[in-house]
Amino acid sequence: MLIYCPEPSPRLSYVIDFISQEILFEKAVVCTDAEVFRFYEGVRINYSETVFQEPNYQIYPHGLLKETGIASQPVNMGAWKELPVFFANGQGAGFDLFAAIFYLLSRYEEYLPHEKDEYGRFSHRCSLAFKEGFLDRPLVNEWLQQWEQELLQLFPAAIFRRGSYRFIPTYDIDMLYSYRGKPWWRNLGGALRSVLQGSYAQAIERWKVLRGRLPDPYDAYEWLDALHLYCRVKPIYFFLVAQRQVGWDKNIPTSYKPFQEMINYYASVYKIGLHPSWQSSVEDNPTILKEEKEWLEVVADIEIDKSRQHYIKFNLPDGYQRLLDAGIRKDYSMGYGSINGFRASVASSFYWYNLETNAPTSLRIYPFCFMDANAIFEQQLSPQQGYTELMKYYAAVKKVRGCFITIWHNIFLGTDPQFKGWRELYEIFMKEDAYWDATG
Structure with missing residues (x-):
């Protein structure tokens, strides 16, 4: 794939890298030479207002990818092949696909003035996805699927990479x-x-x-071990290891030997990560996060490069930059702690783009779309309604061959009668869906 753009930029390169990861076998190339573009024999994407006679797929630039700063953007909504779109312009593809992807993946709106929720987080009610009714859709993946079909009509010989659906069950161990x-x-x-x-x-x-x-009543560990073994899935466990148990950080004291032994064992059989404490995200002391990570590394006897924020408490860009500074390279916090859905409108992993420095980073983001605590406390769903919600997101991700990441807590999967029914619905999903996906 060759992309013609007279004025390439770091933002455009970032989007092209993501698209290449998702649908191509080789990285697409950006070209500034019109003659080279005209005589190219593969898939030609014209990201400019220039008109070429040769077959090409034209996307008229919105202008966002040429900018270097952060400013409020006029968002014109539209429809494209029955999909909601924005940065609509009525020309060529009808909207700037590249700019729209960048806006969502970079979380551009979270850098603009916005309302905070009761926990000091970016409120989902401020998001374009919530306002325009596509929070429950992996819209970026849907766009790319439709784009593939349009490109095949222009270039029938083109071959695109077909991704595979994946399921990653993850668990937050707030209280052992x-x-x-x-x-x-x-x-x-x-x-x-x-x-x-x-x-x-x-x-x-x-x-x-x-x-x-x-x-x-919170001990669901052996049951989960058996479930994972039966369903042939590979979970990730995130441990809250706050050294001071205050406020929202109510973990078992880290001096408790069975806690240390469990972490060490799980690190030997599963992937584990750090669940950075509330203190580490609100106190102006970067050493808290580093100390928690170092403690976990010593006890687990492995290098820790994964994390997910306790209470999904982070703000951009400081929260992600703090993770990078501590040596974290994979984060699983991209979702809301107040509602289920696709915060970045995508069901694929991607690298964080720091808008303040206007450059991509080495922090890879793994978005989740369903968390039990959201269904139980925020959306106040019954177990039956929670199962319907879980299956809705499962179907949406599977349709686009994305990565379905869920968050569960041992608290709700144990034997506490207060949460009766949630363990049962999870077992049904695992044995009737996850099992067949893994063995099929």
């Missing part, structure tokens, strides 16, 4: 156990609170768990 491993005063306080509230059964359960007569 409900009762076990907590300091005696926390268990005593919890028991007294249960008694004062009349929850005698819970107080008795706590006592039995601590005496080893009952399994801890």
